[in-house]
Amino acid sequence: xxxxxxxxxxxxxxxxxxxxxxxxxxxxxxxxxxxxxxxxxxxxxxxxxxxxxxxxxxxxxxxxxxxxxxxxxxxxxxxxxxxxxxxxxxxxxxxxxxxxxxxxxxxxxxxxxxxxx
Amino acid sequence: xxxxxxxxxxxxxxxxxxxxxxxxxxxxxxxxxxxxxxxxxxxxxxxxxxxxxxxxxxxxxxxxxxxxxxxxxxxxxxxxxxxxxxxxxxxxxxxxxxxxxxxxxxxxxxxxxxxxxxxxxxxxxxxxxxxxxxxxxxxxxxxxxxxxxxxxxxxxxxxxxxxxxxxxxxxxxxxxxxxxxxxxxxxxxxxxxxxxxxxxxxxxxxxxxxxxxxxxxxxxxxxxxxxxxx
Numbered sequence: 001x002x003x004x005x006x007x008x009x010x011x012x013x014x015x016x017x018x019x020x021x022x023x024x025x026x027x028x029x030x031x032x033x034x035x036x037x038x039x040x041x042x043x044x045x046x047x048x049x050x051x052x053x054x055x056x057x058x059x060x061x062x063x064x065x066x067x068x069x070x071x072x073x074x075x076x077x078x079x080x081x082x083x084x085x086x087x088x089x090x091x092x093x094x095x096x097x098x099x100x101x102x103x104x105x106x107x108x109x110x111x112x113x114x115x116x117x
Numbered sequence: 118x119x120x121x122x123x124x125x126x127x128x129x130x131x132x133x134x135x136x137x138x139x140x141x142x143x144x145x146x147x148x149x150x151x152x153x154x155x156x157x158x159x160x161x162x163x164x165x166x167x168x169x170x171x172x173x174x175x176x177x178x179x180x181x182x183x184x185x186x187x188x189x190x191x192x193x194x195x196x197x198x199x200x201x202x203x204x205x206x207x208x209x210x211x212x213x214x215x216x217x218x219x220x221x222x223x224x225x226x227x228x229x230x231x232x233x234x235x236x237x238x239x240x241x242x243x244x245x246x247x248x249x250x251x252x253x254x255x256x257x258x259x260x261x262x263x264x265x266x267x268x269x270x271x272x273x274x275x276x277x278x279x280x281x282x283x284x285x286x287x288x289x290x291x292x293x294x295x296x297x298x299x300x301x302x303x304x305x306x307x308x309x310x311x312x313x314x315x316x317x318x319x320x321x322x323x324x325x326x327x328x329x330x331x332x333x334x335x336x337x338x339x340x341x342x343x344x345x346x347x
Contacts, residue, residue, distance in 0.1 A: 031150065032157035050154055051181035051189040054147060058190075058197060080150050 007046055016048070016056050018095040021084060024066055025092055028083035030073075031057065057082055065091050124170035130155075133177055140187035144201045146336050147190055155180050204334035211282065211327040213249065218289035218320065220245045225296050272335060279332050286324040293317055 007015070023034055034057075035048050060066045065088035073079045084092070104114035133155070137148050158176035159169075167175065180186070191198060224241045255261055271278055294317065297309055 031154050032161075036161075049181055050151065050179065051186045054150060054154075055190045055192065058147070062196060077153070077156070079153055080146075 007042075012046060012048070013052070015046070015099075016052065017060070018092070018099055019046075020056060020060060021065065021088055021092040021095060024082055024084040025089065028081045030079045030081050034082075060088070124168075124173075126159075126169045126173060129170075129173050133183075136183045137186070140183050142187035142191035142195075142198055143183075144190075144197050144336065146201075147197070151180060151186065200334055201336060204331055204336065207327055207331040207334065211324070211331060214320070214323060214327065215285055215289050216248065217245065218293055222289070222292040222296055226299075275332055275335060278335055279328065282324075282328045282331070286321075286328065290317065290320060290324070293320065 019038060020034065023029060023037055029037070031050070031053055035050070035053060038046050038048055057066070057068075061068055061082070065085065066082050067085050068080050068082045070078050070080050106112075107114040130152075134148070134152060137143060137151065140148075143151075155176050158179055159172045162172035162175055163169070181189075220241060223244065224237060252264075255263065271281055297312055297317065
């Protein structure tokens with residue numbers, strides 16, 4: 001039986017930006033929740049390490065695509081919440097086009113139905 | 118007979134936190150965020166049925182070794198680390214500036230505390246450098262907890278930081294102005310004016326510049342660890 005392998009380190013690193021922007025486009029979130037979400041959506045094939053996630057989030061923030069705020073959660077504990085801003089939405093649009101372009105090229109090569117951009 | 122010691126989660130977290138704090142490439146904000154993450158992971162693992170020891174062990178493995186975390190952070194974002202370093206440098210200069218103004222005021226206003234002119238110099242250097250050496254020793258020896266309350270108040274928000282630093286500057290500059298004013302009775306007006314020009318004015322500029330730079334560079338809102346530990 002064919003089994004989907006874990007993503008390579010390079011691919012995980014390259015896809016972290018569009019994935020983070022896409023998750024945050026769905027609403028604000030925090031590190032632990034983001035990692036859980038990625039694990040769940042990928043069916044466990046994308047395993048992010050914490051050491052990788054936070055520096056990327058910080059870089060996105062430095063680039064002005066997301067903003068963060070320390071806030072008290074429902075449990076009473078403080079968490080750093082990240083949210084996408086206007087520039088982040090623009091960046092996500094560009095990322096989406098680029099990734100779909102790669103995806104469609106591969107689909108054509110592999111004779112799979114492409115996705116509309 | 119096998120002897121089993123009870124696992125202390127708080128002690129384990131404290132030890133992990135100390136190890137993380139030793140990483141020069143991790144900002145205070147990043148360390149706090151990683152600790153929050155570790156605690157979230159521990160809670161998640163406990164809900165899966167793991168005991169405290171197992172949950173801590175697995176959560177700390179998942180979060181990563183402090184050294185590796187430091188390397189990852191500096192690889193992707195070294196600017197934040199430098200931002201924090203420059204902030205603390207600015208803070209140190211600001212505090213030394215306040216202390217310098219205050220000790221000069223004490224030395225000139227209360228000359229009888231020292232006696233002769235030589236004693237006055239010794240007195241000044243003792244009260245100026247004594248606390249600086251003590252604070253430096255506390256920070257280097259890992260006894261910085263005693264300054265925590267002060268740090269929590271100062272760094273609570275940018276507004277509070279500016280209000281406190283400006284108030285402190287106004288206070289010490291006020292002392293220095295009083296000092297100059299008191300000299301007017303026995304010094305010529307010209308000398309007082311030149312002292313305003315060469316002493317007071319540069320201090321106003323220095324304090325303003327340092328307050329502006331540190332306020333701009335200051336880390337995000339700092340909250341008490343009690344909230345974090347709950």
